[in-house]
Amino acid sequence: MKFSVVTPSFRSSSWLKLCIASVADQEGVSFEHLVQDACSDDGTQDWLPRDSRVKACIEKDQGMYDAINRGLRRAAGEILSYLNADEQYLPGALAAVGEAFDREPGLDILLADSVVVDERGEFICCRKSLVPWALLAWTFVPMTTASLFFRRRVLDEFNLFFDTRWRGIGDVMWMRDALRLKLRIGVLRRYTSAFTETGDNLSLSAGFLRERELTVRMRPWWAQGFRWPLLQLHRARALFNGVYAQRPFTYSIYTREHPERRTDFFVAKPTAIWWQRHSQAKPA
Numbered sequence: 001m002k003f004s005v006v007t008p009s010f011r012s013s014s015w016l017k018l019c020i021a022s023v024a025d026q027e028g029v030s031f032e033h034l035v036q037d038a039c040s041d042d043g044t045q046d047w048l049p050r051d052s053r054v055k056a057c058i059e060k061d062q063g064m065y066d067a068i069n070r071g072l073r074r075a076a077g078e079i080l081s082y083l084n085a086d087e088q089y090l091p092g093a094l095a096a097v098g099e100a101f102d103r104e105p106g107l108d109i110l111l112a113d114s115v116v117v118d119e120r121g122e123f124i125c126c127r128k129s130l131v132p133w134a135l136l137a138w139t140f141v142p143m144t145t146a147s148l149f150f151r152r153r154v155l156d157e158f159n160l161f162f163d164t165r166w167r168g169i170g171d172v173m174w175m176r177d178a179l180r181l182k183l184r185i186g187v188l189r190r191y192t193s194a195f196t197e198t199g200d201n202l203s204l205s206a207g208f209l210r211e212r213e214l215t216v217r218m219r220p221w222w223a224q225g226f227r228w229p230l231l232q233l234h235r236a237r238a239l240f241n242g243v244y245a246q247r248p249f250t251y252s253i254y255t256r257e258h259p260e261r262r263t264d265f266f267v268a269k270p271t272a273i274w275w276q277r278h279s280q281a282k283p284a
Contacts, residue, residue, distance in 0.1 A: 003031035003094050004077030008067035009048075010038040012085035015198065016048070018254040022088035022194075024053040025262075028095035034074055036067040065162035065170040072161065078152055086196040087146040088253050090115075091262070093192035097149050100188045108154055108183040112147035112192040116274060119198055121255040123267045125274045127195070128243040129187050134179045138215075138223040140234045142243070145171045146193035154183065169211045189242075194253045246270035 005023050009016050016035070023033045033054045037044055038061045048056045057074065061067040068082045079101055083089065093112075100110055111129035118124055130142040148171070154160050158181055162170040178185065223230065238244060249270065252262040 001032060001077045002029045002098055003079050003081070004072075004075030005031060005033045005089075005094075006068055006071030006075060006080070006082040007033065007035045007054075007085055008038075008061075008064045008071070008082070009035055009040060009044065009085045010064075010067075011040045011042045011044070013040065013042045013044040013047075014256055015196065016044065016085040017259055018256070019083060019085050019088055020051065020054055021254045021259065022090075023083065025091070026089060026094040027092070029098050031094060032075070032077060034071045036061065036071040038067060062164055063167050065166060066164045069161045069164065072155060075152075079149055080152060080155070081149045083146060083193070084195075086198050086201060088194045088196075090191055090193060091252055096190055097188060097192060100186070101149075101151070104186060106184055107151070107186045109148070109150045109178060109185045110188055111143045111185065112149070112188040112190055114144040114147045114193045114195050115191055115251050116195050116197060117251075117253065117265075119196065120257070121196075121253050121263060121265060123251075123265060123270070124197060126191075126246050126270055126272050127274075128189070128238075128241075128246075128272070130238065130241055130243065131185045131187055132175055132179060133237075136230055136234055137176050137179055138219045139227060139230050141172050141175050142234075142238065143175065144193070144195060146195050154178075158183070166211060169215065172215070191249075191251060194251065244272045246272070 007019055020033065035048060035054045035056045037048060037056065037058045039058055045058060061070060072080060079098065097110060097112065101107055113129055114127045116124040116127060127144045129147060132141050160174065160177060162174050166173055248268050250264050250266045252264045255263050
């Protein structure tokens, strides 16, 4: 088994169907898709146990990161990832990631790029990853978890599971631990995933914002005192690595309007700015 994809789920039935479809049509690699559902009462249990494309486990958990850890412990793949119910893989994503790992056997973690879309699937912004620097990790962790992939040895040799004490920023703390352990991290400059801003995303919740404020207070003195120079360093690094640049492109995802097939969206004027809500992408 090449890949194991874990999806934590709770009351996200319509989005989960799109997520599953985006994994199921990946070609060129062997994979399993494990869905860890926390006893959803929104109709998910009416269809999920009978969906032959996934290995479903329906049980109570202690939050998203506990659900992810449970799925990872059941996983059999060589390369692991987690994809939230409101996220999707783009065509050819897993094959491209597998090739990148094959080219670099010493690589522990691979970060790729993501597209952020709205509820209709229309473009909001690009999110390109960088290898995080320990110097900047208290302030900037330039990645999206929808495009995070890692080898099984990260769990087997380093026991690097997600800290379940966190509700929304466990992935940031996980990456900081990976940097502390000096794991080898690489970047695949390719869009592998789409994140849907549904309005109910955990990363946009009040709880997430409270946790983020807590981590600000946890920063060492130098990260607090030199935040402005560190911000400029991060921006310069991102600019140098092309994070803010993107030519017109097309992405293909499942939508609630057409859950039976992918819909192509052409972006004429891409942007990396998340807070500026563009509506440039229209169904091709």
